[in-house]
Amino acid sequence: EAGVTQFPSHSVIEKGQTVTLRCDPISGHDNLYWYRRVMGKEIKFLLHFVKESKQDESGMPNNRFLAERTGGTYSTLKVQPAELEDSGVYFCASSQLGGADNSPLHFGNGTRLTVT
């Protein structure tokens, strides 16, 4: 079974530019999560999709961030325009629908975003 894949693995952009991160969850996983780790700090929740619907987007920092999951398969996270404080590692995770113990989160390798 293929794991959660994220693209790109690294991205370096200038302040003010736009970047789009992509996540392909494990096939059949309806839950999809985005997390972010800013250097040296905790991994913070951004948002949660169930299929194509946003279940919880309380962690999205501001309206420069836009997440989509058209068709309930892969998801994109767009940052526009990027700011310096957006630098960090963006993780995607997926899980099957079901109770907490029965649906462990599977994480991708993350996308390291550097805004200069």
Added chain:
Amino acid sequence: GNSVTQMEGPVTLSEEAFLTINCTYTATGYPSLFWYVQYPGEGLQLLLKATKADDKGSNKGFEATYRKETTSFHLEKGSVQVSDSAVYFCALRVGANNLFFGTGTRLTVIP
């Protein structure tokens, strides 16, 4: 609210030394507790978990016991190896909600 506090790193140990990484939590409700590990160049992997008080999670020689009275879930290993060098994250989850992570502790094991 829900939060996790874990030991600041980095931690550097010699091979075969004993490891403890402290983790305490606050939670609304009854959380499940987790330790995730991120090896260099890889994604987060679940290392072990415990779903109720007094449960002990274990994997790859690592152990952690869910202590409700001290709201702790400290990670231990009796004899670390160079291959254990990684960043370790303590996390909690209440119900089917998302995970709350600590800041991570970088462990370096030297031969």
